[in-house]
Amino acid sequence: MDEISDHQILTLFRRKGEAEKAFGMLLDKYQERTYWHIRKIVLHHEDANDVLQNTYIKIWKGLKGFRGDSELFTWLYRIATNEALSFLKQKSNKTGRNIEDPDMTLSNRLLADDYFDGDVIQLKLQIAVSQLPYKQRLVFQMKYFENMKYEKMSAILDTSVGALKASYHHAVKKIKAGLTED
Amino acid sequence: MIPENNDKIFFEGAKENPFLVPSGYFAESRAQIMEKIAKEVDAQPVKGYSLRPRLLWVSGIAASLLIGLLLFQNLIYKPYRDTKIAQELNWFINYAGSDLNEVTLASYFAEKGISLDDPLDETLDIERSSLLEMTDYDELFIIEEWINIEKQKK
Numbered sequence: 520m521d522e523i524s525d526h527q528i529l530t531l532f533r534r535k536g537e538a539e540k541a542f543g544m545l546l547d548k549y550q551e552r553t554y555w556h557i558r559k560i561v562l563h564h565e566d567a568n569d570v571l572q573n574t575y576i577k578i579w580k581g582l583k584g585f586r587g588d589s590e591l592f593t594w595l596y597r598i599a600t601n602e603a604l605s606f607l608k609q610k611s612n613k614t615g616r617n618i619e620d621p622d623m624t625l626s627n628r629l630l631a632d633d634y635f636d637g638d639v640i641q642l643k644l645q646i647a648v649s650q651l652p653y654k655q656r657l658v659f660q661m662k663y664f665e666n667m668k669y670e671k672m673s674a675i676l677d678t679s680v681g682a683l684k685a686s687y688h689h690a691v692k693k694i695k696a697g698l699t700e701d
Numbered sequence: 702m703i704p705e706n707n708d709k710i711f712f713e714g715a716k717e718n719p720f721l722v723p724s725g726y727f728a729e730s731r732a733q734i735m736e737k738i739a740k741e742v743d744a745q746p747v748k749g750y751s752l753r754p755r756l757l758w759v760s761g762i763a764a765s766l767l768i769g770l771l772l773f774q775n776l777i778y779k780p781y782r783d784t785k786i787a788q789e790l791n792w793f794i795n796y797a798g799s800d801l802n803e804v805t806l807a808s809y810f811a812e813k814g815i816s817l818d819d820p821l822d823e824t825l826d827i828e829r830s831s832l833l834e835m836t837d838y839d840e841l842f843i844i845e846e847w848i849n850i851e852k853q854k855k
Binding site for chain 2: 580638677
């Protein structure tokens with residue numbers, strides 16, 4: 520069965536009485552992908568679940584006014600990204616820790632997390648990634664883990680392709696350094 | 702195991718997803734979200750009236766609201782916003798740390814909706830003394846240079 524197109528979803532959404540049905544289709548198409556994108560930012564399942572729910576409520580409220588200036592996917596991803604980052608900032612405000620400061624407890628928290636199943640190398644990689652400035656972290660995750668093209672990333676993060684490439688290059692260097700440290 | 706060739710950090714296994722979700726999570730999450738959406742729909746007021754008569758009196762008071770808004774924007778909000786931009790910019794300088802460069806600046810400006818047409822030069826002039834107390838001259842110079850370069854490109 521062919522996947523439903525964004526255009527079909529939006530057309531159905533604007534039809535009277537069909538908005539919820541269309542939204543269900545949108546969830547089926549994008550929920551999992553947005554979840555994993557959020558999860559890699561916030562790291563923990565419970566946090567990712569909260570952010571995901573808030574994200575889709577915002578998407579529901581904003582979909583009526585979606586003008587199609589960007590692709591639907593780009594718009595969704597931008598909301599998800601902003602929600603995840605807002606969550607991290609709120610969390611850091613509560614703990615008094617700057618979100619750019621390295622989280623020295625991350626290793627222990629991930630190891631204790633029932634929903635983290637990585638080996639030592641994957642743990643080291645996650646810690647190295649978490650120590651990047653958050654915009655670099657986003658670029659690295661979207662490029663390396665999600666294999667996203669720079670043009671798409673540029674639309675989501677509202678940053679030039681050149682700047683993203685530079686950011687990714689710096690992120691890779693820092694992660695290499697982090698992985699080869701003892 | 703770290704590969705011997707340090708240029709190749711992307712080895713098999715690192716890209717695999719180490720994160721798990723509870724069994725049945727996505728189906729449950731979908732149901733929860735749709736339930737919340739249904740509540741949102743139920744909470745919306747039912748519109749059973751004609752919009753036209755309301756448009757007439759709404760447009761009548763819109764003009765006075767617009768005047769009030771312009772007055773507020775220029776006399777109260779803009780001075781507050783200019784100071785707020787300076788405060789946020791200062792927060793960002795400390796926040797970005799060693800990553801203060803045109804990449805992070807571009808992202809920050811886009812995120813905050815700050816346009817290069819905003820009177821940032823005036824803002825920086827007004828707040829310069831207080832900004833310089835909290836950061837160093839080099840960082841402020843980077844921002845000003847970047848703004849000048851970007852404006853010349855326009």
